[in-house]
Amino acid sequence: MDRRTARLLNGVLALCCLALVFAAVYPFTTVDPHSKNPVDERFTVPESDEYRASGAIVADSETALEFEGAVTADGGRYLFIDEGAVQTEQYQASPGDPVYSRIIVADDGSTDRRRDQIQSDTDRELLRESRTDDAVTFIVKQDATDLADEVSGAASVVVRSLYLVAYEREAETAQAATVYKPKNGWYEGSETYHVTGATGQVRTVGDTTDVRSATVTWGLTKSAGTYAELALVRLTGDAPKTYDLSFEFESGETTVSRPSWVTDDRTEA
Structure with missing residues (x-):
């Protein structure tokens, strides 16, 4: 073998080694999350004059947000939101009527601040306050909003949380719904992150992006732009963090009942 051929082979081997090093350190490709789709191609909440909806965002088995709501054609509205330390239940008989709220706050030292916020708001009136061993409940009346x-x-909030990953549309779907499956991979956002264990599906209405239901799970490791960073984050922390997202939307006739706590009484509940 002459020297020229040997040098050429050495150069090829060096390039191969360099490629292997980059493959071990950097991912070959990254995936654009759903949030980078054009606006008219992103998942959205269906529009309807009458419906029920519910959903939840759970991170490592802890509820970050859970809600249940209803809107009726004759005006009744209801909304319940659980944010862990705070639970808020709201009722409105019709869009022109006051909104009544029952706010249950874990007694963690923030109840005085929340009371001050309510009382300093000229649009809200604190009707009642009661206390148990581990929580404080405020009953509030608010000027009319819808x-x-x-x-x-x-x-x-729940539907847009689905934007964090990309989805693959199933080839065969029924005319009444389109099914999307979440995808694993390296993602480029404000920082690079890695998604694994993506399972579940998102079902939309017909061929639209209106979400009828969603049940998806994925593991997320942040600040993981390279395989080395991914390994380091997982060794030194609790990554990946597991997210479970669920959503249901049912349009059509529904009813809303007036909760028993909705009164203008100003005595303690």
């Missing part, structure tokens, strides 16, 4: 906007807003 609670339907709050129901839709809570639903949007």
Whole structure:
């Protein structure tokens, strides 16, 4: 073998070694999350004059957000939101009527601040306050707004949380629904993150992006732009963090009952 051929082979071997090093350190490709789709191609909450919706975001078995809401054609609105330390239940007989809220706060030292916030708001009136060993309950009356906007807003928070990963559309779907499956991979956001164990599905109405239901799970490791960083984060922390997202939307006739705590009484509950 002459020297020229030997040098050429050595150069090829060096390039191969360099490629192997990069393969061991950097991912070959990254995936764009659903949030980078054009606006009209992103998942959204369906529009309806009458519906029920529910959903939850759970991180490592701890509920970050859970909601249940209803909007009726004759005006009744209801919304329940659980944020862990705070639970808020709201009722409105019709869009022109006051909104009544029952706010249950874990007695963690923040109840005085929350009471001050309620009393300093000229649009809200604190009707009653009661205390148990581990929580404080506020009953609040608020000037008329349309609670339907709050129901839709809570639903949007859950649906937009689906944007964190990309989805693959199933080839064969029924005409009544389109099914999407979440994808594993390396993602580029404000920082690179790694998604594993992605399972479940998102079902949309017909061929639209209106989400009818979703049940998805994935593991997320943040600040993992390279395989070395991924290994380091997992060795030194609790990564990956497991996320479970669920959502249900049912349009059509529904009813809302007036809760027993909805009164203008100002005595302690």
